[in-house]
Amino acid sequence: MSRGRILLLIVAPTIVAVTIVAVVVVLLMQAADRREQVERADAAAAGYTQAVEDFKQTVESQAESADFGDAQSVGAAVTQASEDLPELPDATEHGIENSAAYRDAAALEEKTAQDLQAFQEVVETTAQAEEFVAQAEKIMQEDPFDYLDSGSFTSGAPIRRDALPPMQKALSEAEALEAPESPESAEEARKLLVEATRRVVRGVKKAASELDAGRGYKLRYDYGRAPLAVRLVSGQAQSELREAFDRLVADEPDPQDPDAEPDTEDTDTEDAGTGV
Numbered sequence: 001m002s003r004g005r006i007l008l009l010i011v012a013p014t015i016v017a018v019t020i021v022a023v024v025v026v027l028l029m030q031a032a033d034r035r036e037q038v039e040r041a042d043a044a045a046a047g048y049t050q051a052v053e054d055f056k057q058t059v060e061s062q063a064e065s066a067d068f069g070d071a072q073s074v075g076a077a078v079t080q081a082s083e084d085l086p087e088l089p090d091a092t093e094h095g096i097e098n099s100a101a102y103r104d105a106a107a108l109e110e111k112t113a114q115d116l117q118a119f120q121e122v123v124e125t126t127a128q129a130e131e132f133v134a135q136a137e138k139i140m141q142e143d144p145f146d147y148l149d150s151g152s153f154t155s156g157a158p159i160r161r162d163a164l165p166p167m168q169k170a171l172s173e174a175e176a177l178e179a180p181e182s183p184e185s186a187e188e189a190r191k192l193l194v195e196a197t198r199r200v201v202r203g204v205k206k207a208a209s210e211l212d213a214g215r216g217y218k219l220r221y222d223y224g225r226a227p228l229a230v231r232l233v234s235g236q237a238q239s240e241l242r243e244a245f246d247r248l249v250a251d252e253p254d255p256q257d258p259d260a261e262p263d264t265e266d267t268d269t270e271d272a273g274t275g276v
Contacts, residue, residue: 041095045105051086075123122244128180129237156208183236189229196223
């Protein structure tokens with residue numbers, strides 16, 4: 001056997017062995033890199049989840065002094081806290097696909113953004129409801145007797161001159177008042193307010209007419225069910241705002257526990273009122 005053939009027989013297995021070792025090393029390095037990608041994704045998820053918990057605690061702390069009867073006040077507190085809304089760090093495709101924690105964190109990020117958006121929308125509708133309630137209550141404060149002198153009248157002229165115009169103005173304001181989209185009870189409250197104010201105006205006109213005809217007439221008025229309906233709107237609006245806030249700051253369930261539910265405390269809602 002020639003020397004060259006002998007060398008080839010010796011070198012060839014060595015080359016094969018070295019190649020195999022090199023391939024194994026590369027595979028081990030790739031496996032280690034993939035494992036590290038998953039670990040980085042897990043770490044990013046854990047950090048983000050903790051940051052969201054901290055964010056929710058900050059939101060609760062900022063809103064502690066806010067008045068839930070003033071939607072803009074609560075909204076401003078949450079908006080201030082939202083400046084520190086955490087973001088989930090990026091991860092590699094392999095890390096995302098193989099990290100259940102990262103996928104859970106991504107779902108949490110989406111849910112948190114949705115809850116925040118939903119809360120801001122509720123703040124807007126609640127503020128509209130509060131304005132509606134304020135305007136309705138202002139109208140129902142109109143009292144025809146506030147514009148009349150005490151004592152008896154021999155004609156309806158003082159009533160037409162002093163009491164009728166402001167009550168007609170109140171009716172115009174009631175008819176022009178627009179009900180907010182939420183809560184749904186606002187439209188019914190608006191209708192009751194208009195009907196009640198019309199009755200008051202009719203009562204004032206009748207009192208004047210009866211006096212002109214020489215007949216005694218005792219003016220009585222009330223706004224019927226309108227005050228209760230308006231207070232109901234106020235109570236429901238505050239409840240909707242509180243519920244949206246509670247959803248925003250609620251503890252998230254453990255994704256590994258299928259029976260876990262968000263930990264939300266029961267909140268008492270004020271009675272909307274029992275009428276007048």
